[in-house]
Amino acid sequence: MVNDQQYVGGKTEKTGPVRTCLGCGKKAPKASLIRFAVVNGRIVVDEGYSLTGRGAYSCRQEICLRLLAKKGKRLARALRCEKPDPHHDMASLISTTIDSFVAK
Numbered sequence: 001m002v003n004d005q006q007y008v009g010g011k012t013e014k015t016g017p018v019r020t021c022l023g024c025g026k027k028a029p030k031a032s033l034i035r036f037a038v039v040n041g042r043i044v045v046d047e048g049y050s051l052t053g054r055g056a057y058s059c060r061q062e063i064c065l066r067l068l069a070k071k072g073k074r075l076a077r078a079l080r081c082e083k084p085d086p087h088h089d090m091a092s093l094i095s096t097t098i099d100s101f102v103a104k
């Protein structure tokens with residue numbers, strides 16, 4: 001198994017699993033972050049943290065999600081999304097996510 005820049009996933013400490021926001025790079029408890037996963041080549045929000053496969057995380061903040069949209073390729077790489085759907089609209093995913101998950 002290649003294990004380059006992976007977090008040591010699943011390690012549980014007192015605060016529970018901690019993940020890194022791909023937008024701002026800060027670490028935060030997994031439960032406070034939005035999880036993204038890949039389904040059929042499309043990046044989706046994994047609301048229940050239940051989708052299998054690799055996940056990527058962002059704070060529930062508009063600024064982080066906007067940064068994430070700019071780093072779309074990085075997000076795809078973090079998710080090992082080798083063949084992203086060419087019609088997938090990252091910008092609209094991010095704006096929908098902001099509307100649904102970020103408190104205004």
Ligand SMILES: [Zn+2]
Pocket residue numbers: 021022023024025026058059061064
């Ligand atoms: Zn962040």
